[in-house]
Amino acid sequence: MARTLMSGNEAAARGAWEAGVAVGVGYPGTPSTEVLENLVRYDGVACEWAPNEKVAAEVAGGVSLGGARVLVTMKHVGLNVASDVLYTQAYTGVTGGLVYLVADDPGMHSSQNEQDTRNHAVGAHVPILEPADSAEAREHVIAAFELSERFDTPVIVRMTTRVSHGKSLVTGADRVEAERREYVKEPRKYVMMPGFARNRQPALEQRLHELRAWGDEASLNRAEYRDASLGIITSGIPYQYVREALPEASVLKLGLTYPLPEGLILEFTSKVDRVAVVEELGPYLGLRLRSLGIPLLETDLQAFGELSPARVAVAFGARAPETREPVQGLPPRPPLLCPGCPHRGVFHALGALRAVVTGDIGCYTLGASPPLNAMDSCVCMGASVGMAHGMALSGFADRPVVAVIGDSTFAHSGMTGLLHMSYTGSTGTVVILDNRTTAMTGRQGNPLSGTAIGDVDAPAADLEALARALGAASVRTVDPHDLHTTRTVLEEEISTAHLSVVIAKAPCALLVRSEVDPYAVDEELCTKCAACVRLGCPAISRDENGRAVIETSICVGCGQCVQVCRYDAIVRVGPSCDLGGA
Amino acid sequence: MGVTSVVLAGVGGQGTILAGDVLAKVAVAEGHVVKLSEVHGMAQRGGSVDTVVRYGDVVFSPIVDPGTADHLIAFEAIEAARAVRLLRPGGRLVVNRRVVAPLPVLIGDAAVPGDLEETLLAEGAILLDAEALACEAGSPRSANVVLLGAASYGLPFLAETWRQVLSSRVPSHTVEANMRAFELGLTACAEGACAL
Numbered sequence: 001m002a003r004t005l006m007s008g009n010e011a012a013a014r015g016a017w018e019a020g021v022a023v024g025v026g027y028p029g030t031p032s033t034e035v036l037e038n039l040v041r042y043d044g045v046a047c048e049w050a051p052n053e054k055v056a057a058e059v060a061g062g063v064s065l066g067g068a069r070v071l072v073t074m075k076h077v078g079l080n081v082a083s084d085v086l087y088t089q090a091y092t093g094v095t096g097g098l099v100y101l102v103a104d105d106p107g108m109h110s111s112q113n114e115q116d117t118r119n120h121a122v123g124a125h126v127p128i129l130e131p132a133d134s135a136e137a138r139e140h141v142i143a144a145f146e147l148s149e150r151f152d153t154p155v156i157v158r159m160t161t162r163v164s165h166g167k168s169l170v171t172g173a174d175r176v177e178a179e180r181r182e183y184v185k186e187p188r189k190y191v192m193m194p195g196f197a198r199n200r201q202p203a204l205e206q207r208l209h210e211l212r213a214w215g216d217e218a219s220l221n222r223a224e225y226r227d228a229s230l231g232i233i234t235s236g237i238p239y240q241y242v243r244e245a246l247p248e249a250s251v252l253k254l255g256l257t258y259p260l261p262e263g264l265i266l267e268f269t270s271k272v273d274r275v276a277v278v279e280e281l282g283p284y285l286g287l288r289l290r291s292l293g294i295p296l297l298e299t300d301l302q303a304f305g306e307l308s309p310a311r312v313a314v315a316f317g318a319r320a321p322e323t324r325e326p327v328q329g330l331p332p333r334p335p336l337l338c339p340g341c342p343h344r345g346v347f348h349a350l351g352a353l354r355a356v357v358t359g360d361i362g363c364y365t366l367g368a369s370p371p372l373n374a375m376d377s378c379v380c381m382g383a384s385v386g387m388a389h390g391m392a393l394s395g396f397a398d399r400p401v402v403a404v405i406g407d408s409t410f411a412h413s414g415m416t417g418l419l420h421m422s423y424t425g426s427t428g429t430v431v432i433l434d435n436r437t438t439a440m441t442g443r444q445g446n447p448l449s450g451t452a453i454g455d456v457d458a459p460a461a462d463l464e465a466l467a468r469a470l471g472a473a474s475v476r477t478v479d480p481h482d483l484h485t486t487r488t489v490l491e492e493e494i495s496t497a498h499l500s501v502v503i504a505k506a507p508c509a510l511l512v513r514s515e516v517d518p519y520a521v522d523e524e525l526c527t528k529c530a531a532c533v534r535l536g537c538p539a540i541s542r543d544e545n546g547r548a549v550i551e552t553s554i555c556v557g558c559g560q561c562v563q564v565c566r567y568d569a570i571v572r573v574g575p576s577c578d579l580g581g582a
Numbered sequence: 583m584g585v586t587s588v589v590l591a592g593v594g595g596q597g598t599i600l601a602g603d604v605l606a607k608v609a610v611a612e613g614h615v616v617k618l619s620e621v622h623g624m625a626q627r628g629g630s631v632d633t634v635v636r637y638g639d640v641v642f643s644p645i646v647d648p649g650t651a652d653h654l655i656a657f658e659a660i661e662a663a664r665a666v667r668l669l670r671p672g673g674r675l676v677v678n679r680r681v682v683a684p685l686p687v688l689i690g691d692a693a694v695p696g697d698l699e700e701t702l703l704a705e706g707a708i709l710l711d712a713e714a715l716a717c718e719a720g721s722p723r724s725a726n727v728v729l730l731g732a733a734s735y736g737l738p739f740l741a742e743t744w745r746q747v748l749s750s751r752v753p754s755h756t757v758e759a760n761m762r763a764f765e766l767g768l769t770a771c772a773e774g775a776c777a778l
Contacts, residue, residue, distance in 0.1 A: 005610050005618070030622055110624040133617070133644075166644035167606060167618040240642040310647035321649035322671060327663040327701055331692035333684035335594065335629035366627065371689045440624065533689055538628060541688040 001172040008163040011134035011170045012101055013038035015141030019097070020178030021045055022068035025056045027412065028441035029075030030110035031164035032103035036073050037442075040454045044175065049444055049453050052381070052412040053078035057085035057100070064089075064098040064154075065190065067181040069145055076104040076115040077380065081413070086154060087124045091200040092190050093152035093207075095181050097145035103159040106280045107306035110440075112361065112378065114304060116281040117158045121258040125204050127211050128156040128258045129220065130236035134168040140255060143220060149181070151207050151214075158257075160280065162237045162306070208259045216263040220255025223268050230316075231272030233265065233285060238278045238307050245313035260288055269294050276316070280307050337366050339539045340514065340556035342506035343433055345480035346404065347374035348535060348560070349487035350431075353494065355402045358391065360384040360414070362406040363440045363508075364433050371536045375404070382413030388428050389421050400494040403430045407463070408438035408446040415470060422471020422499050429493050429500045430472070433480075434463060435508040443510060463503055473498035480504040483563045509556060517572045518555035519562060521548045525569035532561040532570065585638035587646045588733065591665035592657030593682045594626040597726030600751065601655075602633035604730060607747045608739050609637035619644035628685075630661055632668070655733045657712070657726065658682050659698050666705050676732045676771055677702050678712040678725065708732070708774035715766040721759035727752070731767025735775065 006014065012035050016024065024039040024047040026032070040047035050056035053074040063070035074082060079102045086100065102120075105111040121128035129144055131137040137159065144155040188196045215221055227248040234242050235254040242251055252268040254261070269275045276297040277286045283303050289296060299315040301307065314320050337344055347367040350357055351374050359365055359375035360383060368375035377387055388403035405414045410432050421428055437451075438444040445451030450460035467475045474493060478486045486504065493500035518539075521532075528546040539554035540561060550561070552573055562570045588605060592598040599620055606618045614637040621631060634646050646668055654669045655676045656662030662677040669675055679699065686692035695701065699709065710732060712725035719728070727748065734744055745761060752760045 003610075005606055005616060030624070033622075109621045161621070162619060162644055165620055165622055167603075167616075168641075168644070169610065169615065237644075240644065243642040308645055308647050309643045310650070321647055323649035323667050324669065324671070324705065326667045327695075329695050330660055330664055331684050331687045331694060333593065333628070333630045333660070333664075334686075335624050335627035336685045338627065363627065366624075370686070370691060440627075442622070530690075536685060536689060538685065538688065541683055542690060 003169045003171050005167050006134045006170045007034060007165055007167045008131065008134045008137040008159055009034035009165070010038045011137040012141050012157065012159065013042070014170065014172050015138035016071045016099070017042040017045060018138070018173055018175050019142045019145040020069055020176050021071050021145070022096070022178070023047070023060070023063045023070045024073065025050055025059045025070065026073030027051070027053045027056055027078055028438050028444045029078050029103070030441055031105060031161045032073050032075045032101060032159065033441045033444065034164070035101055036453060039071065047453050049446065051447050053082035054085055057082035057089070060098055061085060061089055064094045064096045065183060067095045067183050069097040069178045071099050071101060071141070073101045075111065076102060076117050077111065077113065078102070079117060079120055081381070083120055083124065086120070086126065088192050089154045090124045090126045090204060091192050091197055093203070094148055094154060095183050097148035097178070098154045099141060099144040099148055100154060100156045101141070101159060102156055103161070103164045104281065105161050107161065109161055112380065114281055116284055117156060118257055118282070118284045121156050125208060126154050126156055127151070127256060128158050129255055130158050130257050131163055131255070132236050132239045132253070133163065133166065134170045136255070137163060138170055138172065140220065145178070151211055153207055158236070160237050211256070212259040212262060215256040215259065215261030218256060218261070221261050221264055222253045223264065224251045224253065225271065226250050228271060229273045231268060231275050232278055233268070233275060233289065234278040235285065236280065238280050238312070241307050241309045241312045242278050244309040245318070246316060257285065262292060265289065265292065265294070278307070278312055334369055335366060336369065336536065336538055337363065338509045339537055339554050340509035340558040342435055342480040342504065342509070343367055344372070344535055344537065345483050345486050345560055346431060346433060346504045347372040348483060348564070349490050350374050350402060350404070352487055353400060353491055355400045355494070356391065358384040358387040358401065358403045360405040360409050362409055364404060364406055369536070371534045381409050382417055385414050385417030385430055386420065388430065389417070389424070389426050392426065392428055401428065402490070402494065403428065405430065405432055407432060407434040407436065407448045411447045415466070418467065418470045418472065418501070426499050427497050429490070429502065431490070431502045431504055432463065432467070434503050434505040437508050437511055439508045439510065443508065467501040467503070471499060472501040474500045475503065477503040477505050480506050481558055481560055483560060509558070514556035516557035518550070518552040518557050519559070519570050520550050520552055520573040522569045522571050523547055525567050527567050527569070529566070531564045531566070535561055535564060537561060585636050585641050587651045588635045588653040588655065588737070589646060589651045589665060589668050590633040590635070590655050590657065591661045592631055593661060594628050594631045596657045598631055598633045598657055601726045601730050602635050604747050604751055605733065606635045608743050609635065611743050611747060612739055615639060615641050617641045617644040630664060632665060653733065653736055655729055657729055659702065660684070660694060662702055662707065663698060666702070674736045675702070675705055675707040676729070677707045677709050678729055679709050680711070680713055708771055710767065710770040710774060712767065715770060716763050719759050719763035719766055721756055721763055724756070724760050724763040727760045727763040728767035731764035732771035734764070735768050735771040
């Protein structure tokens with residue numbers, strides 16, 4: 001195969017396929033999502049989106065137990081959900097190769113926190129690899145399968161946003177079919193109850209000891225000797241910044257960062273005058289190298305946010321590049337809900353009802369921004385449901401409290417929260433924003449949407465029946481584009497003395513190609529009241545006289561603004577010109 | 583040869599990702615080592631997006647620091663002003679005159695600076711109207727290809743390579759319209775450069 005430009009995620013998928021992986025399973029999460037979306041395109045691999053990362057990891061554990069190779073993918077916070085599985089899989093070990101691809105998001109481009117997955121590797125006692133570009137993403141995934149089977153352990157491949165979504169050149173190879181390894185019944189290895197689990201701990205220690213020695217010789221770890229006055233120990237994407245910022249420095253580039261190849265590290269540090277660590281997030285390498293007694297140069301590289309070549313250069317005494325003066329007074333450009341987004345109708349109603357809204361993870365988190373300002377909390381997947389219940393327990397009763405959660409997020413971890421509400425006699429209200437997809441990560445199917453990975457049809461769970469079965473006394477479905485009904489139903493359900501679920505059901509604006517004409521504002525009728533502007537639709541603005549203006553090329557004709565205009569000033573117009581193109 | 587860094591700055595949904603992919607593939611086709619960086623996820627919902635393409639003999643970092651980009655191709659004028667700090671002194675600035683008002687402007691919480699174009703011209707910008715040129719080419723949605731054409735004026739790649747890569751990335755019935763869009767962008771940039 002010729003050298004091809006691939007993202008790190010494409011290359012990781014390629015590596016898994018070449019390594020003979022039989023199954024790929026995961027939950028979508030930026031920046032990891034495209035790994036499975038690419039893997040599903042290869043023949044001979046069964047891929048699945050699981051409802052959450054824990055289920056994905058359990059499915060992966062079963063594939064491995066059955067003797068086949070399996071890749072399980074998630075973002076950094078997803079591993080928190082799956083960690084319960086991982087920490088004990090480290091005890092059982094594997095039959096077929098078991099590789100976790102976990103993507104961290106330094107800088108929080110699309111995440112609610114920064115986490116360093118290397119800490120999970122240490123906690124779980126499993127090896128972790130850190131590729132630094134696409135070619136290495138492929139190589140490390142292949143190596144991870146070999147390590148997994150050779151050392152009888154799950155292996156983590158830690159990606160970061162710049163590795164996952166950066167593109168660079170990759171030379172692929174053919175797939176090598178991995179023969180299914182025979183499952184042999186062995187309760188002492190696979191049934192982790194205290195008596196058996198205690199006996200697995202020596203194996204776990206022995207494995208780490210052997211991996212440490214393996215790492216001293218492995219090509220994934222590489223000492224590059226140049227000027228001996230400064231030696232940098234680094235891994236992953238920071239390696240690229242070090243090479244760019246400090247081209248003369250000697251570098252120990254670590255591919256395996258747990259367990260650390262201590263022999264190789266001590267050899268490197270003995271050959272250079274001064275040693276420094278350059279790492280993103282952490283401090284991980286820094287702390288562990290200090291615990292080996294290695295004196296490290298102090299730098300002011302922070303443990304938060306992304307690095308860059310200039311940040312590394314400046315940390316080692318170079319001057320930052322000369323820059324232009326930033327242009328002052330520019331309006332910020334936060335991300336926003338799309339034109340025609342059904343979530344807007346729900347947030348408009350909740351705003352009118354002055355509800356406290358416990359929110360969740362998805363596109364609808366953007367409802368927290370002006371002008372809707374319709375969210376009071378966002379913590380993690382599924383948190384909205386439990387938090388709404390807890391807020392009621394706190395005695396807070398100034399305003400109604402409503403939980404808002406997406407369809408995919410409800411399937412991920414909202415269902416158990418709802419069950420808890422019914423079990424404890426809650427009279428709360430949960431709104432499920434059912435837009436028929438997992439939108440933020442790029443429109444993946446989920447158990448409620450009727451689609452599966454690869455855009456194929458799949459059974460859709462009956463959400464109304466599910467909510468009833470979990471104990472909701474009242475389950476009502478509304479069209480969120482119908483603002484009046486949405487508000488009325490919400491108002492009724494908030495005031496009832498039983499547990500309510502309101503399903504706001506309308507497809508994501510990106511799933512449907514609008515077939516209705518857009519709207520425009522009749523200047524004669526517009527009174528400049530700005531009720532439509534307060535919907536926060538990207539198609540609606542005000543002209544210099546304060547009148548509302550609808551940009552017809554952006555409007556998809558959802559009609560929400562028509563319903564908030566009391567002066568009938570918003571009217572349909574003909575379609576805008578659209579001849580198609582790139 | 584050193585590394586050349588090109589930044590494509592715009593608004594999520596404007597087609598910077600496709601444009602960056604085409605540019606990177608053109609550089610690969612002409613034998614360069616290439617790295618590209620872009621951001622997916624939340625920013626694509628109408629936020630500011632930068633795609634970085636770097637090519638040369640050896641390329642390490644996929645991202646650029648302020649003051650180090652050689653070319654900035656801005657798909658939108660506010661984003662041009664925001665991203666101009668990435669451009670090195672003497673770097674080339676090509677700007678689509680279109681203004682996409684961000685939500686704070688739409689709802690009246692913020693304003694677009696009245697002297698935006700003057701500011702950009704003072705930074706050495708070549709201004710063009712990519713949407714008008716795209717319509718002239720017969721494909722209103724090909725503004726991103728107009729801007730690729732404008733980018734190509736300052737880049738050392740062969741017209742034939744651009745054509746080959748572009749043809750492979752756009753629907754077959756739109757290849758000619760897209761090539762016209764590319765040519766119009768190239769010409770507009772050449773004329774803009776002469777006028778400086």
